[in-house]
Amino acid sequence: MSVLVFLETSEGSIKKSSIETLVYGRNLQAGEVHAMVVGNPSNLEEAAKFGAAKIHSISDSRFQSMDSAAYSEALSGLATQIGASVIVLAKSAFTDSLTARTSFIWDATAATNVVSLPDSGFNVKRSIFTGKAFETVALSSERKIISVRKNAVAVTESPASGELVSYQPTLTSKAFAIKTISTEKTSGEVLLSDAEIVVSGGRGLKGPENWGLITDMAKVLGAATGCSKPVSDLHWRPHHEHVGQTGIKVSPNLYFAIGISGAIQHVAGISSSKVIVAINKDADAPIFKVANYGIVGDAFEIVPKLTQALREAL
Amino acid sequence: MYSKAEKACFFINNRLGVRLKFRILQPYYQRLMKILVCISSVPDTTSKISFSDNDTKLDNNGITYIIGPYDDYALARAVELKEASGNGSITVIHVGGAESEPVIRKALAIGADEAVRVDAHASDGFFVAAQIAAYAKDKNFDLVLMGRESIDYNSGIVHGLVAEHLGMTAISPVMKLEVNGSEAIMDHEIEGGKETLSASLPLVLGCQEPIAEWKIPSMRGIMGARTKPLNIIPAVAASSGLSFKNYELPPPRTTCKMVADSQVAELVGMLKTEAKVI
Ligand SMILES: Cc1cc2nc3c(=O)[nH]c(=O)nc-3n(C[C@H](O)[C@H](O)[C@H](O)COP(=O)(O)OP(=O)(O)OC[C@H]3O[C@@H](n4cnc5c(N)ncnc54)[C@H](O)[C@@H]3O)c2cc1C
Ligand SMILES: Nc1ncnc2c1ncn2[C@@H]1O[C@H](COP(=O)(O)O)[C@@H](O)[C@H]1O
Numbered sequence: 083m084s085v086l087v088f089l090e091t092s093e094g095s096i097k098k099s100s101i102e103t104l105v106y107g108r109n110l111q112a113g114e115v116h117a118m119v120v121g122n123p124s125n126l127e128e129a130a131k132f133g134a135a136k137i138h139s140i141s142d143s144r145f146q147s148m149d150s151a152a153y154s155e156a157l158s159g160l161a162t163q164i165g166a167s168v169i170v171l172a173k174s175a176f177t178d179s180l181t182a183r184t185s186f187i188w189d190a191t192a193a194t195n196v197v198s199l200p201d202s203g204f205n206v207k208r209s210i211f212t213g214k215a216f217e218t219v220a221l222s223s224e225r226k227i228i229s230v231r232k233n234a235v236a237v238t239e240s241p242a243s244g245e246l247v248s249y250q251p252t253l254t255s256k257a258f259a260i261k262t263i264s265t266e267k268t269s270g271e272v273l274l275s276d277a278e279i280v281v282s283g284g285r286g287l288k289g290p291e292n293w294g295l296i297t298d299m300a301k302v303l304g305a306a307t308g309c310s311k312p313v314s315d316l317h318w319r320p321h322h323e324h325v326g327q328t329g330i331k332v333s334p335n336l337y338f339a340i341g342i343s344g345a346i347q348h349v350a351g352i353s354s355s356k357v358i359v360a361i362n363k364d365a366d367a368p369i370f371k372v373a374n375y376g377i378v379g380d381a382f383e384i385v386p387k388l389t390q391a392l393r394e395a396l
Numbered sequence: 397m398y399s400k401a402e403k404a405c406f407f408i409n410n411r412l413g414v415r416l417k418f419r420i421l422q423p424y425y426q427r428l429m430k431i432l433v434c435i436s437s438v439p440d441t442t443s444k445i446s447f448s449d450n451d452t453k454l455d456n457n458g459i460t461y462i463i464g465p466y467d468d469y470a471l472a473r474a475v476e477l478k479e480a481s482g483n484g485s486i487t488v489i490h491v492g493g494a495e496s497e498p499v500i501r502k503a504l505a506i507g508a509d510e511a512v513r514v515d516a517h518a519s520d521g522f523f524v525a526a527q528i529a530a531y532a533k534d535k536n537f538d539l540v541l542m543g544r545e546s547i548d549y550n551s552g553i554v555h556g557l558v559a560e561h562l563g564m565t566a567i568s569p570v571m572k573l574e575v576n577g578s579e580a581i582m583d584h585e586i587e588g589g590k591e592t593l594s595a596s597l598p599l600v601l602g603c604q605e606p607i608a609e610w611k612i613p614s615m616r617g618i619m620g621a622r623t624k625p626l627n628i629i630p631a632v633a634a635s636s637g638l639s640f641k642n643y644e645l646p647p648p649r650t651t652c653k654m655v656a657d658s659q660v661a662e663l664v665g666m667l668k669t670e671a672k673v674i
Contacts, residue, residue, distance in 0.1 A: 092587065148586065150556065151565065173552070175585055178545070178602070179566050182521075182556025191522070191637035194551045205641055212547050214445040216644040219520075223637030259565045260595045263581070267589035275587055279674070303674065321571065321606065322589060327441050327547065328465055328605055336673040346442050353646075357671045359663070360652070370652045375666065379657035388660040395664045396674065 083113035086166040087134070088157055090174065093269060095125045098276050099172035101132050102235040106228070107170040108133035108242075109199055109235075115242065116164050118157055118249065120145040130244020132237065136164075138249035144258055148176055152257035154183035159251050161188055161225075173229040174275060181229045190225035197234040212327060213353040231354070232275060233333040274323060277306035279336045280355075282325055284310040284348075286341020286362065286381055290318035295381065296340065299389040302396065308332065310342050326351035341381045344369025361385065429484035429575065431474045432537040434528055434554065435503055436464040436518075436546040437496040447643045454643070463499055466543025470601070472608035473573055474541055475507035481575075485509050487537075491518040491527045497626070504621035505613035511626040521551040522636030528554070529561030530632040537598060539580075544569035544602040552602070559600040567593065568602025 087107040089100040096119065107115050117134040119126075121141065129137050138160055145152065157180065161169055169184065171177045173195050185192040197216065198207040204221045209231055274280065281300040283293065293307075300307045307323060314324035325332055327347040333354035340361045342348060349372050352358060360373035363380050370376045377384055439445065440460040448455045463471065471488065478484040488508040490500050493515070500511045514527040532540060540562075545552040552568070559566030571590060572583035575597070582593050585604065613621070655663045667674045 150567075175544075175569055175587060178552035179556040179559075179568055182525075182553035183560050183566070185522075185553070186557055186560035192553060193638065194553060207644070208550075210548065210550050210643075211439070211445050212441075212550060214646075215447075216646065218641040218644070220639045220641055221637060222639065256563070256565070260567065260593050263592040263594055265586075265589065265591040267586065267591075271588065273587050320589075322585060322587075336667065336671075350441060357667070357673045358649075359667070370654075372649055373652045374650060374671065375655060375663060376652045377655050377657050377660070377663065384657055384660060388663065391661045391664045392674070395661075395668060 084164050084166045085110055085112050085115050086157070086161045086164060086169045087115060087117045088169065088171040088177070088180070089117050089119040089123070089129060089137075090172065090176065091119065091121065091123045092273060094121070094123055096123045096128055097172070097273070098278075099174065099232045101128060102232065102237055103170045103172045103230050104129060104132045104134060105237050106199070106230050106235045107168070108240060110168060110170070112168055116160075116166065118160050126246065127244070131239050131241050133240045133242045134244050135242045137244055137246050139246055140249050140251060142250070147258065147260065147262045149258050149260050150176070150179035150183055151259060152253055153180050154187055155253050155257055156249075156251035157184050158188035160249060167225060169227045171227070171229050173231055177229055181227055185227050188225055188227075190227050191221050191223035192227035192229065193219055193221055194229040195231050196228050197231050209354065212331065212350040214350070231333060233278070233335070233354075268320075272300075272304065272306040274306040274308055274325070274330050275332060277332070277334050279303045279305035280308050280325070280332050280334045281305045281338045281340070282308035282310070282342060283313065283340050284342030285312050286343075287313075292382070293319065295385045295389075299338070299385060299392065302389055302392045310345075310348050339369050339373070340385060342369055343367050344372060361388075429477060429481050429539065430535070430537050431477065431484065431486045431539045431541060432528075432532055432535075433467070433471045433474050433486060433488045433503070433508065434540065434542040434558075435467040435471065435488050435490050435499065436543070436548065437461045437490060437492055437499040438464045438546060438548040441465070441547065446645070451642045451644060461496070461499055463503060464543045464546050466545060466547070466602070466604050468543075468610050469605050469607050470541035470543055470603035471503055471506055471508065472611045473603060474539070475611060476608055477539075477573075477575060478507070487512060489514065489528055489531055491516060491524045491631070493517065500626060501621050502613060504624045504626070505617040506611045507617065508624070510624055513626060513628050514631050515628050516631035519640065520636050520638045521549065521553040521557065522638065523634050525554045525557030525561060526634035527631055528558050531629065532558070533562060539575075539597065540564070540600040542600070542602050544604045555600050555602040562600070564598050564600050565595050566600040566602070567595065569604040570601045571604055571607055573601065573603070573607055
């Protein structure tokens with residue numbers, strides 16, 4: 083029996099959310115933990131540190147394009163080869179399709195957005211209604227796939243051998259049917275969906291020229307930057323930064339909502355944050371109903387002071 | 397105005413209605429696009445979620461049901477594509493009980509031509525995908541459009557599963573979709589950016605904004621929707637190995653601790669020592 087964990091990389095290193103899944107896979111205590119990764123990430127030693135006994139690395143340049151058909155054939159092929167009973171991945175825009183297709187090919191049942199370890203009857207808790215509730219579901223199939231919500235696992239070390247082996251998946255003609263024409267990606271920034279701290283700005287910041295307030299504070303904290311929907315609709319910030327019901331759902335340890343009113347659709351994307359700090363000049367803004375800490379006042383005065391205080395304290 | 401081939405196409409399509417022949421002549425004629433849009437019926441985003449029957453049922457008191465917001469984007473783009481091509485058809489499919497019919501009628505009012513309701517409780521994504529695939533398998537849809545995720549179940553797996561059932565290519569989340577003959581060009585959201593992709597039809601796509609603007613049904617649309625076909629079909633057998641146990645609400649958030657605007661340094665202290673998040 084073994085567990086197979088899919089390690090997603092970003093800019094050549096294993097993502098934090100994938101380390102979380104590795105810990106989840108280890109905590110399942112369902113046998114040796116194997117990992118599948120594309121390429122040779124710079125922080126490969128992390129995988130061993132957090133419990134990977136074997137790391138199966140694919141060095142096929144076609145995998146540069148994130149085609150879920152190819153990835154699912156590779157993942158299910160490996161799971162069968164090593165006799166895995168569970169596959170674990172971190173829920174993301176990419177792994178949704180991967181989870182679905184792998185479950186079909188590998189004949190498994192999948193539960194996505196999972197926030198707890200299974201009990202002895204393999205009951206797991208998953209986040210539903212966009213963070214407003216949870217449900218418990220039981221997986222009764224022999225083969226199982228768990229897609230874990232980001233930041234739902236407390237990361238602890240437990241070193242394993244982390245032996246690196248090369249893996250050449252067998253692919254069908256369905257793999258790589260999609261052609262990549264171009265890619266636009268910000269580099270060197272903290273990924274919003276993976277971030278432990280997020281600093282978000284809303285329409286209260288008045289215009290894109292004031293975003294230095296947000297990015298400066300984020301830099302001091304090593305945080306990702308986010309925004310409300312009107313901000314991305316107005317093209318003050320790129321679409322992939324918009325947080326909420328129709329945008330990215332975040333679950334950081336710390337979320338700053340600056341000049342954001344706290345409309346229910348925005349809150350839907352942030353309600354799984356551990357701690358929310360709101361800065362708003364309107365004491366009646368609904369954001370204070372969900373925040374843990376609040377300052378009523380003008381963001382243009384408070385944020386520079388706060389950034390300075392953070393710089394001194396960290 | 398029209399070439400001989402196009403006229404032949406019109407004739408075959410209009411008089412004889414033989415789709416097969418039409419498809420053979422199709423390269424000479426603007427593509428007839430056959431689109432299936434899958435819609436979920438979900439509590440409006442502002443709904444307060446609570447449960448009854450020992451946390452096993454959603455309490456429907458005061459809940460308004462809407463077309464899933466992402467599914468609504470998919471439908472809006474389908475209507476635009478149909479309008480642009482001047483020749484196409486949109487079928488909406490929903491897996492659910494009779495109580496969802498107002499939501500299905502709304503989709504018809506927005507611009508779908510016909511609707512199908514698979515008469516069953518949508519227990520999970522595996523079940524839903526099996527129903528959609530069973531309906532679509534012999535109907536030659538060019539596009540099967542869905543939302544990237546349902547906002548009640550949040551599973552994000554129906555598109556990938558439907559694609560596997562039908563042997564089609566799946567892409568999600570798609571933020572832009574253009575169709576050029578038998579080729580689609582799409583913007584696909586990736587973490588920290590986007591990529592532009594191309595793939596051949598047929599495709600299963602999970603949609604999100606800004607693929608299109610939500611459409612509000614017109615008066616004419618609403619009137620027309622009353623007489624558009626809504627076919628009710630039985631479910632096919634499908635088992636998923638998943639079984640629902642119970643619901644649970646998250647613990648209420650603690651009340652907000654207010655900090656004076658002159659005490660930002662104290663706030664930093666609290667985040668460090670009290671909340672331990674920095
Ligand atoms: C179906 C649907 C889906 C949606 N999805 C999303 C979503 O995913 N994400 C999202 O964010 N929104 C979403 N919205 C929009 C949402 O309803 C709100 O309109 C939006 O979140 C408001 O953005 P905002 O708080 O930035 O702007 P506003 O509501 O305009 O609020 C600005 C806030 O800034 C404060 N302010 C102004 N000046 C200052 C200052 N100098 N200092 C400090 N504070 C100041 C004001 O008091 C106010 O509270 C959705 C709406 C619908 C209908
Ligand atoms: N009951 C349903 N009937 C029809 N389509 C559905 C249903 N549930 C989900 N879908 C579609 O599948 C997409 C993804 O749903 P999910 O996998 O549940 O997140 C949704 O955005 C819908 O387009």
